Amino acid sequence: MPAVDGPISGDPADGLEPLVASDKLSQSTIDSLDATTFYNECRxxxxxxELNREEIAIKAYGYMVFDLSNERVQEHFxxxxxxxxxMPANPTTADLISSFFQHFELEIPLMAIVKEWVPSNPNESFPAxxxxxxMNTLPRSLRNLRELHKSGIVVRDIQLSQYLGGPLVDFSCAWTIPHTLGPERGxxxxxxxxxxxxxxxxxxQERILDRYNAMAGxxxxxxxxxxxxxxxxxxxxRLRTRPQMSGPFLPMLGQFEDPQPMKHRPAFDPAKFDWRAVQK
Structure with a gap:
């Protein structure tokens, strides 16, 4: 998945677009903030x-570096x-490349994760x-999502298009503990x-389970x-009565939507993952 850059929007954690290097913010600073899509996926x-749990997501083989200022490389893309x-107006090949990847400084190498190929129709986010x-892939997908949380990872962009043939394939918005904006930094x-x-x-629940069940009916x-x-x-x-937390509630933090009250706790708090123990 190529790293995609966008405009700066105040707080690095709150902007809807990934950060792009500028006079105000160097690329090394962006990298140190864990704020690039490529860095998110690598982590x-x-x-x-590290955990020997590579089976809970799409298989990744490594990464590649592309010099998009090279005309021979441009011809391949x-x-x-x-x-x-x-297609921008009167585009050159360089214009097309820049527009597609939102990578406007072609002299800066483009980093990309090499993942397992999964056949899919780019125009369909739901099975035809x-x-x-x-339907039988859903229990495993939910277990894997909870395992990601248990492993100190939040996806932050769960939707149908992120799943191809069962596994989760896109982690460009994900945060992994330890993180610059994690609890240890305050x-x-x-x-x-x-x-x-x-x-x-x-x-x-709402974008995948409920939609699949509605179609299954x-x-x-x-x-x-x-x-x-x-x-x-x-x-x-269809659930028996269960205890729930009393308000006021903490907000659920979605990337693109207004906060909503968190009336229940998730099974795992990613911030509690002991990453130091893994590295010993």
Missing amino acids: VFGRLK APFVKARGI KLTQKD LRPRWTFECMAAWDLKCF EVPHVRKQNLVAWRNDHVYG
Whole structure:
């Protein structure tokens, strides 16, 4: 997954776009803030390798460095970029490359993670024809998400397009403990990672489980899943009464949406992962 850069927006943690180097913020500073998509993915795959848990995500083989200022390299990318329909007015090949990757300083190398190839239709984020096999991938996907949290990782961008053939494939927005904005630095409250893990689970419930179950109800011989990632209004009717926290509630911290009250705790608080023990 290529590293994609965007404009600076105040606080590095709060901007909706990844950071881009400028006179105000050097690339080395951005790297030190764990703020590039490439760095986010490297840290996730590195953590899974440390724990020997690489099977809970798409397989990663390493990384590559591309010199996009080299015309021969541009020629390899150009057909792919043109096929995606990204066409600025009167574009040069360099314009196409810059627009597609949002990488406007071509003399700066582009870093990319090399991942296992998963056949997919780029125009479909949902199976064209839902099968029981698709439904049967959901329990494992939920277990793997909780294992990521247990391993000190929050995804922060759970949606259908992040899953291809079952495994989670994109960690460009993920944060991994230890992190510049983690609890040890004191720049954010200690509950930040727990609240982001809660948001991951809420998104999995609403954007994946609920949508799959809604579609399964319209397909003959495809059974719904009774999984519960997050106890929202859709699942309360089929759950026995359980204790819940009293307000005021901490906010669930989503990347692109307003905070919502965290009425339940996730199974694991990523901030409690003991990363020092892993490195001994």
